[in-house]
Amino acid sequence: MTIDDTAFERYRRSPNARTTLPRLFLGTLIVVVLWGVATAAVLYGGAYAFFTRQTPAAPPSDGAMQGFLASPIGILTALASFAGIWFGLWIAMRWVHGEPLSALLGASRRVSLPDFLKGLVAVLITSAVSEILLYLLQPGIARGTISLSSWLLFAIPIVALTLLQTSSEEMLFRGYLPRGLANRFRSPLIWALLPGLLFTSLHWSSASSFAINACVLVSIAAFALLLTLVVYATGNLGAALGAHLGNNLTGFLVISHQESYNSFALFTAKPLEGPGWMMSDAVLIALIGIACSLLTIVLLLHSRSPLRITAGLSDAKSAA
Numbered sequence: 001m002t003i004d005d006t007a008f009e010r011y012r013r014s015p016n017a018r019t020t021l022p023r024l025f026l027g028t029l030i031v032v033v034l035w036g037v038a039t040a041a042v043l044y045g046g047a048y049a050f051f052t053r054q055t056p057a058a059p060p061s062d063g064a065m066q067g068f069l070a071s072p073i074g075i076l077t078a079l080a081s082f083a084g085i086w087f088g089l090w091i092a093m094r095w096v097h098g099e100p101l102s103a104l105l106g107a108s109r110r111v112s113l114p115d116f117l118k119g120l121v122a123v124l125i126t127s128a129v130s131e132i133l134l135y136l137l138q139p140g141i142a143r144g145t146i147s148l149s150s151w152l153l154f155a156i157p158i159v160a161l162t163l164l165q166t167s168s169e170e171m172l173f174r175g176y177l178p179r180g181l182a183n184r185f186r187s188p189l190i191w192a193l194l195p196g197l198l199f200t201s202l203h204w205s206s207a208s209s210f211a212i213n214a215c216v217l218v219s220i221a222a223f224a225l226l227l228t229l230v231v232y233a234t235g236n237l238g239a240a241l242g243a244h245l246g247n248n249l250t251g252f253l254v255i256s257h258q259e260s261y262n263s264f265a266l267f268t269a270k271p272l273e274g275p276g277w278m279m280s281d282a283v284l285i286a287l288i289g290i291a292c293s294l295l296t297i298v299l300l301l302h303s304r305s306p307l308r309i310t311a312g313l314s315d316a317k318s319a320a
Contacts, residue, residue, distance in 0.1 A: 003301065007235030007311030010107040012182040018097045024180040027092030031085055031172060038084025042077050072154070072263045075252075079161035085168035089176055104175035106236030115234055115309045119242030122299040122307050126292040127250040133288045134257075134269065137281065141255065144265045151253070151266060158252055158264055166244040173199040173224070174231050174240050192232075196224040207260075207273035215282035216272065219289025223247065226293045230300055230309060239300060239309045 068074045093101045102109040135141060146154075173195045181191035200221045204213055230239040256262035259271045270276070272285075299307045 003229075003233045004311060005232065007107065008182075008232045009235075011179060011231075011235035014103060014107050015179060015183045016097065016099060018099075019180050019183050021184060023096050024177075027089075027096045027180075028177065030092050030096070031088030031176070034088035034091070035082070035084040038087070039081040042081040042083075043074075045077075075261060075263055076157065076161060079158075079165045082165040082168040085172055086164070089168075089171055092176070101171075104171050104179060104237070106234070106238070108236065111241060112234065112236045112238030112309075115230075115236060115238035116242035118300060118307045118309050119230065119239035119244075120246040121242075122296050123243040123246035124250065125299065126296045127247060127254075129295065130288055130292040131250075131255055131269075133291075134285070137284055137288070138270050141267050141269050144256070144262060144268050146264055146266070148266075151264065154264055155253065159249065162248050162252055163245055166248050167241055169199065170227070170237050170240050170244055174227050175237055178228065178231070188232075192225075192228045196221065196228060199224050205273060209277065209282075211279050211282035212272050212277050212285075215286035215289070218286040219293075222290045222293040226296055229297060233301060234309055234311050236311075243296065243300075 089104070090101050093099050093103065100109070105111050177195040177198075178191045181194065185191055200217050203217060203220045205216070208216070227240040227243060230243065231237060233239075251257065252261060252264055254265060255267045255269055256265035257269050257272050259273060262268045262271075299305050300309050302308060
């Protein structure tokens with residue numbers, strides 16, 4: 001299984017002369033600030049409305065705030081906060097680099113829809129494999145608290161907001177940062193590893209034990225490598241967008257392994273932040289995550305796979 005780097009070379013060379021390291025740092029700072037502002041505005045605005053309606057006379061405690069974040073409205077507002085990344089990237093690309101936001105999607109400046117669908121299907125398949133293996137490790141899947149009618153009602157907004165969340169992260173961590181860094185540095189230890197480590201570190205959970213955090217971060221790192229690899233193979237964010245969406249939708253709507261994000265899931269498993277996990281469990285969870293990411297890579301990149309993604313060189317040429 002070999003990867004032709006021609007498509008990524010087109011993507012790497014696509015930035016203009018204004019994509020310098022100082023400008024890249026400034027653009028990243030703008031994104032982080034606006035992400036933080038959007039998060040504060042959406043979460044605290046939603047929490048204020050929620051608690052005013054519930055208990056107008058009492059200010060929310062820390063425990064009550066955690067309860068809000070785990071509630072359906074809390075999850076929806078948390079997902080909506082990722083709009084700050086999109087807004088920040090638009091400002092950075094437009095005013096710092098002088099490029100359209102669509103330049104981050106690929107050398108063709110548009111998403112490869114076939115690759116998006118293939119990435120989505122591949123991760124839905126490997127997510128099913130992962131859930132089977134996790135069930136063998138820790139049986140005990142229970143029916144979630146949401147009714148089927150409510151689940152169907154919320155499915156469309158959850159899909160839309162999850163796409164908002166995952167696409168914003170892909171535009172930043174597999175688009176803006178790798179593209180800008182690769183334009184200046186040829187080594188993947190810089191343009192791939194640094195954004196991957198940053199993306200992985202954001203998934204640390206203070207509610208989980210060190211062992212479970214370590215296993216989750218290893219799994220996230222493997223998934224980040226997969227997402228970066230498909231961008232490298234195609235020079236387009238399409239497959240990465242579909243894969244990330246499939247991964248998160250499985251956790252939000254099908255089987256949740258986190259108490260803080262299980263309000264819309266049809267089924268719930270033993271929460272990772274809960275007690276009772278041993279070091280051996282953590283190691284096996286990490287191995288399952290790595291194995292499923294490798295299986296996804298095979299499904300998307302093997303020459304005989306029906307889900308094989310392809311480099312959009314013809315689209316890139318027509319857009320040049």
